[in-house]
Amino acid sequence: MTLGNAYYPKGELDAAIADYTKAIELDPNFAEAYGHRGNAYDVKGEFDKAIVDYTKAIELAPNFAVFYYDRALAYHYQGEFDTAIADYNKAIQLDPNYAEAYYNRGSAYAEKGEYDKAIADFGKVIELDPTYVGAYYIRGRTYAYIAEYDEAIADFTKAIELDPNYADPYLIRGSAYAEKGEYDKAIVDLEKFIDLSDDPSLIQIAEELLEKLRG
Numbered sequence: 001m002t003l004g005n006a007y008y009p010k011g012e013l014d015a016a017i018a019d020y021t022k023a024i025e026l027d028p029n030f031a032e033a034y035g036h037r038g039n040a041y042d043v044k045g046e047f048d049k050a051i052v053d054y055t056k057a058i059e060l061a062p063n064f065a066v067f068y069y070d071r072a073l074a075y076h077y078q079g080e081f082d083t084a085i086a087d088y089n090k091a092i093q094l095d096p097n098y099a100e101a102y103y104n105r106g107s108a109y110a111e112k113g114e115y116d117k118a119i120a121d122f123g124k125v126i127e128l129d130p131t132y133v134g135a136y137y138i139r140g141r142t143y144a145y146i147a148e149y150d151e152a153i154a155d156f157t158k159a160i161e162l163d164p165n166y167a168d169p170y171l172i173r174g175s176a177y178a179e180k181g182e183y184d185k186a187i188v189d190l191e192k193f194i195d196l197s198d199d200p201s202l203i204q205i206a207e208e209l210l211e212k213l214r215g
Contacts, residue, residue, distance in 0.1 A: 013040045031060035035067055038074075047074045065094035069101050081108045099128045103135060110138075115146050133162045137169050149176040167196035171206055183213050 020037035023030055038053030054071035061067065072087030088105035091098055106121030122139035125132050140155030156173035159166060174189030190206045190213075197203050 013044050016040045029060055031057045031064065031067070034060070035064075035070065038070060042070065042074055042077075047078050050074045063094060065091040065098055065101070068094070069098065069104075072101070073104060076104060076108055079111075081112050084108050097128055099125045099132065099135075102128070103132075103138070106142075107138065110142055110145075115142055118142050131162060133159050133166060136162070137166070137172075140169065141172055144172055144176050147179070149180050152176045153180075165196060167193050167199075168202075170196065171202060174206070175209065178209065178213060187213055 017037055017040045020033045020040065023033040024037070027033070034053045034057040038050040038057065041047070041050035041053060051071055051074050054067050054074065057064070057067040058071065068087045068091040072084045072091065075081075075084035075087065085105055085108050088101045088108065091101040092105070095101070102121045102124045106118040106125070109115070109121060110118035119139055119142055122135050122142065125135040126139070129135070136155045136159040140152045140159065143149070143152035143155060153173055153176050156169040156176070159169040160173070170189045170193035174186045174193060177183070177186035177189060187210060190210045193206050194203055194210075197206070
């Protein structure tokens with residue numbers, strides 16, 4: 001399996017899968033090999049195959065939180081949010097400090113429109129890791145979506161404090177300021193976003209909003 005672990009980070013996924021498969025043939029009870037092969041299938045977008053492998057890994061090693069987490073992600077990517085949440089729950093049960101499991105469970109709740117649960121999960125991520133920039137950003141987006149603009153602005157401000165070159169919080173914070181009628185602050189944020197971003201579609205959105213604010 002050493003070769004598979006060498007191929008995988010280089011993006012040589014088919015070669016990695018072949019090596020993990022060989023490891024499984026040599027030891028059909030090698031849970032880690034199923035897990036790694038599942039990861040390779042996952043990256044290839046072959047989620048059904050990934051789920052089969054993660055399920056086998058769980059059967060062989062039912063107390064490994066990471067296998068539930070990885071299977072949850074595969075279900076999540078396919079839009080099977082309830083099934084994903086069930087696996088995130090199990091991962092968290094096995095490892096109550098699993099920040100990524102809370103983060104992605106929160107994302108699944110948000111996809112389902114269960115915003116209070118999503119916000120609670122993002123808050124737990126921040127409790128576990130107060131420097132987790134993405135958790136402030138995604139919680140801020142969730143607050144903005146439900147029009148709780150002051151809370152959203154506070155989270156975006158924290159994300160920017162932690163990473164001043166992270167473009168996206170400036171865009172959504174600018175939009176939140178605009179919703180609150182604080183147009184000067186909105187303009188400053190949108191201009192900053194345009195300076196930092198390399199996403200043409202989002203830059204266009206920012207430019208259109210700037211034009212309205214200045215008009």
